[in-house]
Amino acid sequence: MRTVYVVKTGQQFLCCAEDGDIGMAPEIEGAKSFISYEEAEKAANENADPGYQIVAISVTTH
Secondary structure, three states, rough: OOEEEEEEEEEEEEOOOOOOOOOEEEOOOOOOOOOOOHHHHHHHHHOOOOEEEEEEEEOOOO
């Protein structure tokens, strides 16, 4: 297992949009994951509304 970070803003999560830009996903499964808290925080500062949350999740590696 490893820990990754996602950015929650309101009821949505930052994700990769079809055009390669940052978009919004309604579910955590569609969220863009970041390998470090610092990367997630940078993306949140650039793309999320104030009041965002950075959430740590554990993922299984194969």
